[in-house]
Amino acid sequence: MTAKIAYGDVEVGTELPAQTFPVTRATLVQYAGASGDFNPIHWNEKFAKEVGLPDVIAHGMFTMAEAIRVVTDWVGDPAAVAEYGVRFTKPVVVPNDDQGATIEVSAKVAAKLDDNTVRVDLTATSAGQKVLGMSRAVVRLA
Amino acid sequence: MALDQSFVGRTYPPTDPYEVGREKIREFAEAVGDSNPAYTDPEAAKALGHPDVVAPPTFVFSITFKAAGQVVQDPQLGLDYSRVVHGDQKFAYVRPVRAGDRLTVTSTIEAIRSMAGNDILDIRGEVHDEAGEHVVTAWTKLVARATEEA
Numbered sequence: 001m002t003a004k005i006a007y008g009d010v011e012v013g014t015e016l017p018a019q020t021f022p023v024t025r026a027t028l029v030q031y032a033g034a035s036g037d038f039n040p041i042h043w044n045e046k047f048a049k050e051v052g053l054p055d056v057i058a059h060g061m062f063t064m065a066e067a068i069r070v071v072t073d074w075v076g077d078p079a080a081v082a083e084y085g086v087r088f089t090k091p092v093v094v095p096n097d098d099q100g101a102t103i104e105v106s107a108k109v110a111a112k113l114d115d116n117t118v119r120v121d122l123t124a125t126s127a128g129q130k131v132l133g134m135s136r137a138v139v140r141l142a
Numbered sequence: 143m144a145l146d147q148s149f150v151g152r153t154y155p156p157t158d159p160y161e162v163g164r165e166k167i168r169e170f171a172e173a174v175g176d177s178n179p180a181y182t183d184p185e186a187a188k189a190l191g192h193p194d195v196v197a198p199p200t201f202v203f204s205i206t207f208k209a210a211g212q213v214v215q216d217p218q219l220g221l222d223y224s225r226v227v228h229g230d231q232k233f234a235y236v237r238p239v240r241a242g243d244r245l246t247v248t249s250t251i252e253a254i255r256s257m258a259g260n261d262i263l264d265i266r267g268e269v270h271d272e273a274g275e276h277v278v279t280a281w282t283k284l285v286a287r288a289t290e291e292a
Contacts, residue, residue, distance in 0.1 A: 002190045021175065034166075034173035035204050060228045065174040065200040072199070077190045078180055078238060081199045085232030085281070134230075 004076035007116040007141040016074045016107040016120065021066040023058050023092060024100030031062045045096060057091035063103055063131055067124045070105045071137050080140045082117060087133035092126040101126050116141050144256040145263065149219055152251045154212045159244040159272065160205045167197045167241055174198060187240075196238035202245075203231065206267035206280040209247035213265050214284065219251075221263065222286050229262065230283035236276050244272040252281070259288025 028042045037059055040047040048056045064086050072078045094101045103126050110121040122135035164184075171181035179186035180196050187195045214221050239245065246269070253264040267280040 027173075027175075031173045034170045036208070037204070061200055061203050061231070062174065064231060065176075065198060068199050069174070069176055072176075072178060078178060078196055078199060079190070079192065079235075081235060083232070083234045084199055085230065087230045088228055 002077050003080045003140060003142040005074060005141050007112070007118070010109050010112070010118060010141065012109055012111060014109040016070050016109075018104070018106040019070050019073070021069070021103045021105065022100060023062070023066075023094055023103060024098075025056065025094060025096055027100065028056065028058060028062070028094060031059055035059065035061060037061065053091065053093075055093050055095055058094055058101070058103075060086075060088040060091075063088075063092055063124060063126075066103050067105045067107075067122050067132060067135060068137060070107045070122065071120055071139055074107075075139055075141065081137055082140050083138040084136070086122075086124075086135040088131075089133040090126075090129045090131045092131050103131065110136070113138065145219060145221065145254045145261050147254055149216075149251050150254050154209075154216075154249045156246040156248045156270075157205075157209045157212075159246050162197065162239055162241055162243040162245065164195055164241040167195055167201065170201050170204075171198055184241075192238070192240060194241040196240045199233065199235070199238075200231075202233065202239050202269060202278050202280060203282075205245055206247050206249075206269060207282065209249050209267050210265045210282055210284075213249050213251060213263070221261065221284075222289075225287045225289065226284050227287065228282070229285045230281070232281040233278055235278045237278075239269075239277060243277070245269050245277060261286040 107122045111119040120137045124132040248268045255262040263284045269277045
């Protein structure tokens with residue numbers, strides 16, 4: 001485990017570089033194949049609307065995977081993530097156009113814990129709405 | 143109808159081993175647009191102290207969710223899967239999943255609650271490698287929405 005960030009160099013409130021992640025219908029088809037989650041609400045507009053959704057929505061696990069990239073890019077080694085949890089509060093609605101949707105993720109150090117670990121709180125929004133709640137990771141630093 | 147509380151604590155038999163492949167990890171990393179070389183380049187992974195490429199943190203969900211299928215499709219439990227949405231997800235990692243791992247999952251029902259007609263099911267998946275070492279624990283909260291006519 002080789003974190004790029006030293007425990008001594010961060011304080012409560014330290015912000016991680018924020019990122020914006022694009023998501024289109026093609027992204028969702030690719031993620032469905034890679035993850036094995038072929039639920040039609042993630043690629044079939046007719047089906048999604050029939051079950052009461054506004055349109056096709058991204059896999060919650062896709063959004064969860066994007067959000068943690070803010071942490072893994074910051075710390076360098078993905079194995080530095082010791083814990084990671086989220087609540088799926090709102091769906092990321094993905095229209096069938098060239099733009100698709102974007103997921104905006106910011107994060108900051110919320111607490112310094114024992115054993116060179118910190119708690120990072122993440123905020124993920126799409127179209128101005130918070131799409132993940134209670135999104136937290138415990139990260140082991142150098 | 144509320145689910146039977148007597149299922150709380152029930153543990154299902156371990157799954158058959160899932161063999162984690164380098165190319166499957168690459169496919170997953172590409173699907174989430176993540177170019178961290180630790181996912182695709184064994185030398186880069188070794189430079190970080192890993193014996194082979196590692197999987198992104200949420201990769202293991204594909205394995206634990208399939209294992210949780212034993213629970214959600216248990217006819218005795220009687221969950222209406224057509225009304226299920228994913229509420230929460232959490233992972234606690236002992237080490238990252240990596241290429242070459244042969245992983246088994248043991249699923250346990252941790253909690254069953256009923257709120258406003260919704261059934262809420264907490265499933266814990268313990269993931270072990272071939273040597274029997276604990277790799278990661280995944281907690282999955284599923285919510286079966288109440289039927290309108292209820």
